[in-house]
Amino acid sequence: MTPSKQPEIPADGDSPNVARADLSTPAVGRLSLYYRELHRLLDAGQMSTNSRDLAAMVNVSAAVVRRDLSSIGSVGRRGVGYDVASLAHHIGVVLGSGVNWKAVMIGVGYLGNALLRYRGFERLGFSLAAAFDTDPSKINRVVGNTRILAMDQLDPVLRELKPELAILAVPSEEAMDVASRVVALGIQGILNFAPTTLRVSSSVAVINVDLASELQQLAFRIQNG
Amino acid sequence: MTPSKQPEIPADGDSPNVARADLSTPAVGRLSLYYRELHRLLDAGQMSTNSRDLAAMVNVSAAVVRRDLSSIGSVGRRGVGYDVASLAHHIGVVLGSGVNWKAVMIGVGYLGNALLRYRGFERLGFSLAAAFDTDPSKINRVVGNTRILAMDQLDPVLRELKPELAILAVPSEEAMDVASRVVALGIQGILNFAPTTLRVSSSVAVINVDLASELQQLAFRIQNG
Numbered sequence: 001m002t003p004s005k006q007p008e009i010p011a012d013g014d015s016p017n018v019a020r021a022d023l024s025t026p027a028v029g030r031l032s033l034y035y036r037e038l039h040r041l042l043d044a045g046q047m048s049t050n051s052r053d054l055a056a057m058v059n060v061s062a063a064v065v066r067r068d069l070s071s072i073g074s075v076g077r078r079g080v081g082y083d084v085a086s087l088a089h090h091i092g093v094v095l096g097s098g099v100n101w102k103a104v105m106i107g108v109g110y111l112g113n114a115l116l117r118y119r120g121f122e123r124l125g126f127s128l129a130a131a132f133d134t135d136p137s138k139i140n141r142v143v144g145n146t147r148i149l150a151m152d153q154l155d156p157v158l159r160e161l162k163p164e165l166a167i168l169a170v171p172s173e174e175a176m177d178v179a180s181r182v183v184a185l186g187i188q189g190i191l192n193f194a195p196t197t198l199r200v201s202s203s204v205a206v207i208n209v210d211l212a213s214e215l216q217q218l219a220f221r222i223q224n225g
Numbered sequence: 226m227t228p229s230k231q232p233e234i235p236a237d238g239d240s241p242n243v244a245r246a247d248l249s250t251p252a253v254g255r256l257s258l259y260y261r262e263l264h265r266l267l268d269a270g271q272m273s274t275n276s277r278d279l280a281a282m283v284n285v286s287a288a289v290v291r292r293d294l295s296s297i298g299s300v301g302r303r304g305v306g307y308d309v310a311s312l313a314h315h316i317g318v319v320l321g322s323g324v325n326w327k328a329v330m331i332g333v334g335y336l337g338n339a340l341l342r343y344r345g346f347e348r349l350g351f352s353l354a355a356a357f358d359t360d361p362s363k364i365n366r367v368v369g370n371t372r373i374l375a376m377d378q379l380d381p382v383l384r385e386l387k388p389e390l391a392i393l394a395v396p397s398e399e400a401m402d403v404a405s406r407v408v409a410l411g412i413q414g415i416l417n418f419a420p421t422t423l424r425v426s427s428s429v430a431v432i433n434v435d436l437a438s439e440l441q442q443l444a445f446r447i448q449n450g
Contacts (some may be wrong), residue, residue, distance in 0.1 A: 029438065029442060032442060033438065095444065096447070097441060099444070099448070110343075111336075113335060120420055121437055124440065164447060189444065190443075191440055197262070197282055197284050203450065207443045209434065209436070211346075211434070212261075213257040213261065214434055215346055218414040218432045219389075220320050220321055221414065222413045225428065
């Protein structure tokens with residue numbers, strides 16, 4: 001898929017009619033990076049930016065930045081560029097940030113622990129509503145801002161909280177069972193850190209983060225650089 | 226880039242002449258997943274497999290599996306399929322596993338701590354030779370199998386160990402400085418967990434893992450599912 005061409009739309013308007021499902025996965029990834037950098041500029045008090053500076057911040061060409069932004073209906077003004085706050089807001093709307101997604105964490109080993117303490121999720125509008133672990137010594141502890149509950153509370157708690165997302169940081173051999181349970185409880189998207197492929201209904205979105213595989217791809221690039 | 230077509234080559238042979246740099250990034254990612262699943266089969270004592278079963282394990286079509294494997298010179302035999310051990314070995318050679326890459330970890334906060342304890346890296350032939358942190362209370366502690374050293378030992382230790390890879394789990398605002406230092410000390414590839422874009426020489430391979438961005442992409446997929 002390629003981003004669809006959009007007619008010229010004022011830079012600052014939200015344009016809810018933009019065909020967002022048309023965005024390719026790499027384009028969504030880049031929008032997420034622009035969003036991150038725009039928020040860094042906002043924090044630093046910078047009011048406007050341009051495609052060349054944004055391009056430098058995320059290591060792509062200015063033409064790619066302009067194409068990505070125009071595909072969601074944001075067109076910079078010549079000599080002025082983009083208003084940082086409006087553009088950040090607009091990309092946030094497209095990406096679904098600010099919707100205040102609810103996520104639950106399953107598995108609070110060392111990685112789950114690090115993820116619960118990571119503030120980047122909240123900054124993007126995600127709330128970590130609850131965490132679950134099988135280890136009795138962890139139950140009721142609060143990590144980050146999230147309380148750890150026993151796995152046998154999974155069903156009632158998910159029925160009550162109705163989270164959309166689950167983050168799986170469980171051992172590989174448990175991941176498939178856990179995934180089936182949370183999907184049956186209405187979870188629509190899974191961020192999976194277990195190094196195994198989850199087979200779930202195609203209506204459930206799954207993103208896998210396999211840390212060893214990332215390192216292997218890095219080694220491949222070096223070997224073939 | 227698309228994988229190059231290869232002439233028919235015996236399934237079990239290593240074929241060092243295969244143009245490996247031709248592999249697309251997604252193809253390398255899939256090879257890494259086949260490799261992971263083949264090792265799981267090996268551990269379970271399974272001797273042979275076929276493209277259909279491999280496809281089910283990693284959620285792609287059997288045709289994609291056959292194309293990926295034939296692009297690295299591995300062709301399954303009709304009615305027999307692939308020998309698990311040979312295929313795993315062959316993919317390992319292509320991906321550079323078993324080369325025994327040396328990596329260092331920079332930053333041992335909660336995430337760095339989880340990564341040092343993660344055994345998946347060693348299983349793929351990576352050794353975590355040393356870790357570095359600025360916190361004096363952490364110095365000389367051993368996490369996983371890796372000793373934490375002071376940041377001011379970075380230069381002499383990297384000159385001696387000559388690692389190829391650095392894993393960065395430092396705060397965003399320190400990431401660029403740290404990246405410049407390790408590149409100057411000969412690091413060829415960086416796995417970057419800091420949510421910021423690193424600007425380094427194009428001869429250095431960088432793979433970014435931005436956890437919040439992954440969750441944002443998941444939310445986008447659900448919203449536009």
